[in-house]
Amino acid sequence: MSHSDLVLIPVNPDIFASKAVTIMLSGLKKRVEPLPPFLVFMNRARSRIDKVSGGPMLTRESRKFLIEEVAPAVEREKESGVPIELLEDVFIPERKGIKDAIAGQRRIPPDLENYFAELWDRIETHYFPQEIAPAAEEAAKDVLETGLSEIIGKK
Numbered sequence: 001m002s003h004s005d006l007v008l009i010p011v012n013p014d015i016f017a018s019k020a021v022t023i024m025l026s027g028l029k030k031r032v033e034p035l036p037p038f039l040v041f042m043n044r045a046r047s048r049i050d051k052v053s054g055g056p057m058l059t060r061e062s063r064k065f066l067i068e069e070v071a072p073a074v075e076r077e078k079e080s081g082v083p084i085e086l087l088e089d090v091f092i093p094e095r096k097g098i099k100d101a102i103a104g105q106r107r108i109p110p111d112l113e114n115y116f117a118e119l120w121d122r123i124e125t126h127y128f129p130q131e132i133a134p135a136a137e138e139a140a141k142d143v144l145e146t147g148l149s150e151i152i153g154k155k
Contacts, residue, residue, distance in 0.1 A: 001028070004036040006127045010043030010092065011070055013062050018069035025077050025084070037127065038084040040074055041119060042066060042091035056115070058091060085126075090119050 001007065009024075011017045021040060028035065046059040058066065066088060074086040092115050 001036060002032045002034055006123065007036050007038050008123075009038055009040045011040055012044045013042060013046065013065045015069060018065075018073050021070070021073050022077065025082055029080075029082065035082060038077075038082065039087060039123065039127070040070065040084065041087040042070075044094045045091040047091065047093040056091075056093065062091075087119075087122060090115075090122050092116065092119065 009021060011021060025038070042058065042062065046062045047056050048059055049055070050057045057063075066086075071086055071088070074084055077084050093112070
C-alpha cells in the first residue's frame with residue numbers, strides 16, 4: 001500500500017462507515033510508511049435529479065450525512081497528517097444494477113458509467129501527472145470493456 005499512487009475509500013451513507021474511515025486509517029498509520037494519498041467519496045448514495053440543472057445530486061439526507069459525519073472525520077485525519085481528501089460533489093448512486101452486476105459478474109450498467117467516469121476524471125485531473133494519465137485511462141477503459149468479472153475474479 002505504501003507504493004500506491006492513490007487509495008480510494010468509498011463510504012456508504014451510514015454512521016458505521018464514517019467511523020470505519022477513522023478506524024481503518026488509525027490502523028494503517030501504525031503499519032504503513034509512507035502513507036499514500038487517500039480519496040474519500042460517497043458510494044451507494046441516495047440521489048435525485050436536480051430540477052434546475054437536470055443533473056444528479058445527493059438527497060438532503062445523504063448530503064447531511066456527508067457534511068455532518070464524513071467531512072469532520074476526513075478533516076480530523078487531515079489535521080493529523082494523513083494525506084486525505086473528500087470529494088463532496090462526486091458520488092456513486094445506490095442502484096440495484098450495481099448489485100446485480102457484481103453478483104452476476106457483468107459489466108457496470110450503462111446508466112451508471114457516467115458516475116464512474118466523473119470519479120475517474122477527478123482522480124485523473126488531481127492525482128495523476130500528465131505522463132501517467134493516458135496509460136491509466138487506457139487501463140480504466142479496458143476494465144469497463146472487460147466487465148466486473150475481471151475485477152472481482154472468476155468463481
